[in-house]
Structures are given as C-alpha cells and as structure tokens.
Amino acid sequence: MIQLEFLDHVALRVSDIHRSADWYASVLGMQVVQPDEWKPFPIFLLAGSSGIALFPARTETPQPLPQGDWIKGDHYAFRVQLPMLETAKQHFNKLGISYQEQDHTYFRSIYFKDPDGHQLELTAATRPLPDAA
Template sequence: MITGINHLTFTVSNLNRSIGFYTDLLGLRLHVCWDSGAYLTAGDCWLCLSLGEPRPAGDYTHAAFSVSDDQLPILRERLGEAGVTEWKQNTSEGDSIYLLDPDGHQLELHSGSLASRLEALKEAPYKGLVWC
C-alpha cells in the first residue's frame, strides 16, 4: 500500500539556475548535486532536479508546497521582486501563490491544509460534492 509521496522530480534545462531558484527564492535545502542532477528538501518533501529537456504540463497539474501563514507574504514579496511569473490567482480556501519555476513547472505555495479545505467545503461545497 502507498504510505505517502516519496519524492518529486522535475526535469530542468539549467541545473545551476534551478538550484538557485529553489534554494535562494523558495528556501529549499540543497543536499547534493552532480553534473546532471540535485537532491533538495522542503521539510520532509524530497525534490530531485534532473537535467534534461523539460515539458511542463499545460493543464492544472502542479506541485503544492506548504508554507506558514506568516511566511507566505514574505515569499510573495520576494517572488515579485525577482519577477517570477504567476500562472493563476487563488480562488480557494487558504492563501496561495501559484508560480512558475524557471522551466515553466507549475507550483503552488499554500498556507492551508486538507483539514481546513474540508472544513471550508462544509460551508461552500463544490458542485456535485460527495462526502465519503
């Protein structure tokens, strides 16, 4: 049985640029890097950057990272100053920043949780919502 997400891997076109983006702007911790990749962590989330030819999803597919309520405004300002592109505006419960990494991978920085989302759905359910 699946017990959780083990790691995420993003293909990147420029390893040094992506390492800088994820460490300097987003605050991930770099553990190791080599000619064609790197391992970083965001809390308990393991992220692998793999050098290649990226083909980011053109749909709603994205990776969402948890951010505390007090850190999200700081990140929003830092990302704005760096000229990072936002691909969507938040319309759901919990504050979020939807941004693109240097290769166009869609990311979300989110300050809510599943529990807070489910609580919000009690007040404003999605069309066709079924509680299981």
C-alpha cells in the same frame, strides 16, 4: 493495505540543473544536497519532509511544457503557514517573479513557475477540511 508516510520527492527534468538548483535555493529557500555518489546528477533539494530531484532534460532543444488539461504533472504544491504567503509575495515581487493568487475556500494559494515552466504552488490552510466521506 499500504500505509504511505508522505510524498518524499518529485523528479523534474530541467534544461540547466545548476541554474534550477540555484533558483530553488534562492527563491524557495530549499537546501541543495548532492552527495559525491550521485554526481553529476541528480541534484536534490530539500525543505522539511519534501524534496525535488533535478535531472537534466535529455535534448539539445528542450520543448516548452504543454499547457492545458493534458496528461502530465500539473503542478507541485508546498504547504506553508498563512502568514508565509504574504512573505512569499513580497519576496517574489522583489525578485520579479510573477504569481497568481487563488482562494480555494479551505486554502489560499499562490501559483508561479520555475525557470523551465514547471507550475509551483504555495498553499496555506485557512480552515479545516470537512471530514472525509
């Protein structure tokens, strides 16, 4: 049986990798990493054990991401402590970033989008999940 440790990173295609790297650093406080061996891309962003690899979209006219229940990456969630949700909402309000809140019974979340429309989530546990079946 394969034993996974954690999801290491997701790779996103974006219209402007430098703009996106700046956005993820300033909005989510992620650390920007780009060793010389990787230039000109990807640009890697780190937060704890999680990462995002940014790659340029390979089109002159990027199309918006499809909405709805299509086969696609739906959203990318980052775990935070519950008090951090309030901090994030204040930060987003200052930056003019719109978000939606949702109570998932065991988690509270806020959803928002990056400059290319990728759906992101900050989620915090409010109580333990029931034991797995």
